[in-house]
Amino acid sequence: MSAIQEKTVLCASCDIACQLRAEVQEGRVTRIKGHPNPLLRDNICMKGIYAPKGFAHPDRVLHPLKRKGERGSGEWQRVSWDDAMGEIAERLQAVVDEHGPEALAVSTSQWNTSTESGAGRRFLNALGSPNWISGVALCAGNTAAVNRMVYGWFPFPDFAGTNCIVLFGHNPKRHSWTPIYNGIRKAQQRGAKLIVLDPRKSESAERADIWLPLKAGTDAAMCFGWMKVILDEGLYDHEFVRDWTVGFEAFKERVDQFPLSRVAEITGCEPEQIAAAARMYATNGPSVIPWTPITDQQRNSTSAIRLHASLRAVCGYLDVPGGEQLNGFNPDVIPESEMEAHGLLSGDQKAKQLGSDKHPVFTYRGTAALAEPTKRVWGHEYANIVMGSYMANPSAVFRAMADGDPYPVKAFIVLGNNTLMSYANMQLIHRGMMNQDLIVAHEHMKTPTAQLADFILPGDSWLERSHMMDGFGWTNVIRTSDQAMEPPGECRGVYEFWRDLAHRMGLGEHFPWATVEELYTHRLQATGMDWQTFLDTYEIYLPEPAYRKYEKTGFATPSGKVELESSILEDLGFDPLPYYREEPPADPDFPIQLFMGVREDEFFQTGQRFIPELRNRKPEPQMYIHRADAAEHGLEEGDWVDVETKNGKVRLQTLIRKDMPKGLIRVPHGWWKPEATQGEGQLSGAWLHADAQICPDDDDFLDREQGIPHFKGVPARITKVEGSA
């Protein structure tokens, strides 16, 4: 038996990159353990613990595969990396020659593949395509882009120092974003208050000082209610508002349109409770409203996010201890945003970015006015925080893939993202994929998306590579991850893929670094260390926190102040003030409401359902429903139902839950069954269970400024399925 070695690694089985310790024996990871960091040592989520099992699964793709027969046939032939890359480069070049570089679109979520240091964007920018989309369009990235419009950066909450935490839906648990759960628990143990807004009595709501059971999708209206109380009662930071905001008078007039009686009617909450929560937030400060995906995914998303930002600002909680930090870049490391080389893409090509005409907020067009202020305050023109800026609009990209409107997209590369199931309107995405000349999937597993590819390329995993992570460009913390074992088979990293493709397509000059470690050394040049020395020296590398930095530099907005009234949105032709769009009129055919969400403890998003230890705990996709609604539909626990919206239907198993309010059901995200029949027509159960089929993406359900879909409070109907599923 050889000795056990221990390596510090960053987990990428979900998107928050916990530090973990990997025990390595005879070249294999045998055990995952907690890291001594106080937020990580006490418990690890089960996805982290079972990750090595997943990476050793017999169905993992270990060699490049090329499709045999029709697209989606489910039949594959093993090819060499050299043959695969040669053919991919040739076919991509043919698409570019015929339709222009903008005919290539890329989709990735980047947290699981983010070892690439921006190489994918760099490739796309060098080639000339603006059509990059990402799961972060629906999760944090879009919030980051909207926050930049208000005060020039995306703030990060100081859980350790705060006196009051407000969770808009967001419900971290022991097995869901464990360190954030731990951070909130520790704050509560210190005496910090917790306010939870959730239509369901979630685990966090159970522990809250105040729980507001608002109706799904009404978060923006709720924020107006809070703001009304805070402004009317003078509970805001008068000096900060006077010195550091613009548009306060107009903003106040808009807020005055939301008396508590109106807010109570929209949200279904009691006026006194709304006022009590607003007072707790404003008077127990410094308080924090941590980022929440719930307001990423609503028809009023942009307004809700702006109102969160405005609450932080008027209460004086920005860039103060215990409040919300505006971190900027780490001064010693070349930021990922810079490595992405957005300057390489010409103005003409940027202007072709799909969807930027109608829904510009996170596109090049929408963020152009931030370039100069960002350079002035943060030292670089581009700040791609959480990779959420400078993206195309996903729905617009899928339409271009399917219908060639306004121009054709004919080549699609997907890396670490299950595109078909990870946006709205799976039917459209499917049509778009079936209409491609070339699809490449860089993956571990034959996901429904990969099943439609021309090539599946075997990706390495987070235990099998080194990683330098720059806090998603959000915090200025740089963390390192040591390679714990060799990749199995012919698995390779994303950087190697982009570099190889660039060299084959005449773009090699932009990729002089032979390995990702060389690339890290390049980014670390100001520290005087190479990657190995840095890795041996630091697990974490960060500057001393500094507060109220805006007093010296101003905010990174066009006015240099917090824009309660947004000059950028006004110039883009939108309402410069936050607003509230009421729901479309009720449709008697769809009498109940649903939301997509409540993450499964056992799996991350669409992943991990092939790991028996996890799947045994949650074998089937479940609809949560109130007992009275179940009775009304003749449903008993375990019955199968079809849940339908006007876009399509999914089949789910009934689970009667006390925490659900009447009239609202929960649809789980991301279900497919890796053991079920693969290929077109079935896609391993995705056509039966994937929520993306019922997510609407028409104008009534898209947020106007960003063009992201509404997942919270969608009209639906349910029908019992006789017999089993």
Ligand SMILES: Nc1nc2c(c(=O)[nH]1)N[C@H]1C(S)=C(S)[C@@H](COP(=O)(O)OP(=O)(O)OC[C@H]3O[C@@H](n4cnc5c(=O)[nH]c(N)nc54)[C@H](O)[C@@H]3O)O[C@H]1N2
């Ligand atoms: N319809 C619908 N869409 C949604 C959501 C929803 O609720 N409903 N939720 C949204 C949210 S909150 C998010 S965060 C996004 C998430 O969207 P994604 O990031 O796409 O998340 P996953 O479904 O986990 O897909 C990741 C894929 O990457 C693969 N993978 C994992 N690690 C690696 C790696 O190291 N290398 C490579 N090459 N591949 C790897 C996995 O096998 C998996 O298939 O989806 C968003 N989209």
Ligand SMILES: Nc1nc2c(c(=O)[nH]1)N[C@H]1C(S)=C(S)[C@@H](COP(=O)(O)OP(=O)(O)OC[C@H]3O[C@@H](n4cnc5c(=O)[nH]c(N)nc54)[C@H](O)[C@@H]3O)O[C@H]1N2
């Ligand atoms: N185990 C595990 N952990 C995960 C993930 C996973 O897939 N598995 N995914 C990770 C990712 S990418 C994300 S984005 C997070 C998501 O995790 P969370 O932010 O916690 O989001 P959800 O679990 O979808 O839903 C949280 C709460 O929102 C409530 N809710 C539903 N509709 C509304 C609404 O309109 N308004 C309000 N205020 N509340 C509403 C639901 O009742 C639910 O209790 O989890 C992360 N952690």
Ligand code: SF4
């Ligand atoms: S919460 Fe779990 S899956 Fe996510 S990074 Fe941490 S250990 Fe990994």
Ligand SMILES: [Mo]
């Ligand atoms: Mo997410």
